[in-house]
Amino acid sequence: MSEVTVVGGGLAGCETAWQLADRGVAVRLYEMRPHTPTGAHRGADLGEIVCSNSFKSTLPETASGLLKAELDVLGCRLLRVARASAVPAGHALGVDRELFARAVTDAVASHPRVTVVRERVDSLDLPTPAVLATGPLTAAGLSEALRAHCSADHLYFYDAIAPSIDADTIDPDAGFWASRYGKGEADYLNIPLDEAAYGALMERIRAAECVEPHAFEEARYFEACLPIEVIAERGEHTLRHGPLKPKGLVDPRTGREAYAVIQLRRESRRGSLMGLVGFQTRMKWPEQKAMIRSIPGLERVEVLRYGSIHRNMFLDMPRICERYLHDRRRGGLYYAGQICGVEGYVESIMSGIIVALSVLAARQGQTFPPLPEGTMIAALMEYVHTPARRFQPMNANMGLLPRGAARAPGGRRERHAAAAECALRRMRDWREAHAWLFA
Secondary structure (H helix, E strand, O other): OOOEEEEOOOHHHHHHHHHHHHOOOOEEEEOOOOOOOOOOOOOOOOOOOOOOOEEEEOOOOOHHHHHHHHHHHOOOOHHHHHHHOEEOOOOEEEEOHHHHHHHHHHHHHOOOOEEEEOOOOOOOOOOOOEEEOOOOOOOHHHHHHHHHHHOOOOEEEEEEEOOEEEHHHOOOOOOEEEOHHHOOOOOEEEEEEOHHHHHHHHHHHHHOOEOOOOOOOOOOEOHHHOOHHHHHHOOOOOOOOOOOOOOOOEEOOOOEEOOEEEEEEEOOOOOOEEEEOOOOEOEOHHHHHHHHHOOOOOOOOOEEEOOEEEEEEEOOHHHHEEOOOEEOOOOOEEEOOHHHOEOOHHHHHHHHHHHHHHHHHHHOOOOOOOOOOOOHHHHHHHHHOOOOOOOOOEOOOHHHOOOOOOOOOOOHHHHHHHHHHHHHHHHHHHHHHOHHHHO
């Protein structure tokens, strides 16, 4: 059987390569780092994550929890690594970035049917089957080749990263440890703000000097990952109803919810690195340091990683691809990851599994069987393949599921739990009915 080319050693590319290799397919995986760096990555490991260290909720009645459960049914490889690299994060799956990336690199690079090539790919002149999983930070040469192939300008948005600080420099009396509504363990450090402190923080954020996009580029941000200063511009109370919302966080020292709450989450297993939840920013570095040190209890903290902003690119997939993630104009060319319009770590991993199964079906001369309706994976793939006037990236959310996917008495949580149970049953039945894809 011919070798499969995978370009990009991120989450989608590694999941694709691992899935194919475990089914006896030889894979040549290209990764341009460390020879060609990006504006966001820090090292050369495969599977390096550059924004939050959270893979989001594990609760089955949430969209992210349901997506993980469906991926487990399909035999996801990277979620196993994530759980083995986990750090305390309440009901979320948080990982130690370095442990995770190192484990992914070890597993993929040592696989007997995977050859990792540390070279940049600048052309679509690739042996097929080929999977492009180069992500939102695709290098200029390949980006231009894609623009020419697609006969259209790239779509794009700007993504922002939150700063991380040294946990040992935080005032131990700065806040209290808890998870919202008491879900899971007390894994978040919560710093309460009164109305005056919140107002002062808003003023500082609004007055901060920021890194601006180039004059020829329109600043389009993904709504689920807005820079904190963009949120602040939208109204006086947007932050306390967004990333700084106090609801569900009762300070045990006062017995009350504060006016606003800043949450910090562990980003390393040892607990020495803490990330400011929801503080994605495009502020210049001195402004970030001043803003963080203005927060009560963080006056003397050391910033170990500053927030930053970078351009993310993605393609108009409904126009470019047919199901599932297969280029309409060039046989044997596939796409996976954020480049194909999914947003989020787990969503990118999901696309890697689907594209691997799509390649496997084609290699066996079979048509990829339609994904089961009412599942989160099917809903995301439906979105990716549905034409839109202005296609935008999408992450998993319960609103994507068909109305009436499951009926249950009670409130929203009960309906979502019933929908998740139904989705998992359908996904298990689908896998059993198409066992030939998993042999």
